[in-house]
Amino acid sequence: xxxxxxIICAAVAVAAAWTLSSAPSFAADRSLYERLGGQGAIQxxxxxxxxxxxxxxxxNGYFATTDLKKLNKLLVEQVCAASGGPCTYSGRDMKTxxxxxxxxxxxxNALVEDW
Ligand code: HEM
Numbered sequence: 001x002x003x004x005x006x007i008i009c010a011a012v013a014v015a016a017a018w019t020l021s022s023a024p025s026f027a028a029d030r031s032l033y034e035r036l037g038g039q040g041a042i043q044x045x046x047x048x049x050x051x052x053x054x055x056x057x058x059x060n061g062y063f064a065t066t067d068l069k070k071l072n073k074l075l076v077e078q079v080c081a082a083s084g085g086p087c088t089y090s091g092r093d094m095k096t097x098x099x100x101x102x103x104x105x106x107x108x109n110a111l112v113e114d115w
Contacts, residue, residue: 033085039076042085045115046075052114059110062101 036042050072054060063071080087091097 031084033080033083036079036083039080039085042079042083043076046072046079049075049115053111056110056114059107059114062103062107 033042050068053063054068074089074091077087077089078091079085081089
C-alpha cells in the first residue's frame with residue numbers, strides 16, 4: 001500500500017470511529033427502554049426489587065396480601081411502557097391502586113431505596 005493510501009485509510013477509520021462514538025444523534029435515537037437494556041434487564045431489576053421489598057421490614061407489611069407474581073408482571077409492563085418499550089400497562093391507575101393504603105413519606109422513601 002502506498003503512503004497516500006495509508007493516509008486515506010487512517011482518515012476514513014478516524015471518521016468512522018468519530019461517527020459511531022460521538023455523533024449526538026446516535027445516542028438520542030435509542031429509547032430509554034433500549035438504553036436500560038430492554039425486557040430482560042427490566043425483568044431482572046423488577047424481580048430484585050420485589051425481593052428487596054419482601055425482605056424490608058419497614059414496608060413489607062403493605063404487601064402482606066399482595067399477589068407478588070402479578071405485581072412483578074405489572075411493574076415490568078409499567079417500566080417497559082413508560083420507557084418507550086413495546087408494552088401496554090394492563091394494571092390499575094396509580095391513584096386507585098394506592099388509595100387507602102396510608103403510604104407515609106418514610107414508607108415511600110424506603111420503597112425508593114429498595115429499587
Ligand atoms: C413510584 C411509586 C410507585 C409506583 C410506580 C407503584 C406502582 C405500582 C403498581 C404498577 C402496582 C400494581 C397495580 C395493580 O395492582 O393494578 C402497585 C401495587 C401496589 N403498590 Fe405500588 N407503586 C409505588 C409506590 C408504592 C409505595 C410507596 C407503596 C407502599 C409502601 C406501594 C404499595 C403497593 C401495594 C401494597 C400494591 C399491591 C396492591 C394489591 O395487592 O392489590 N406502592 N404499585
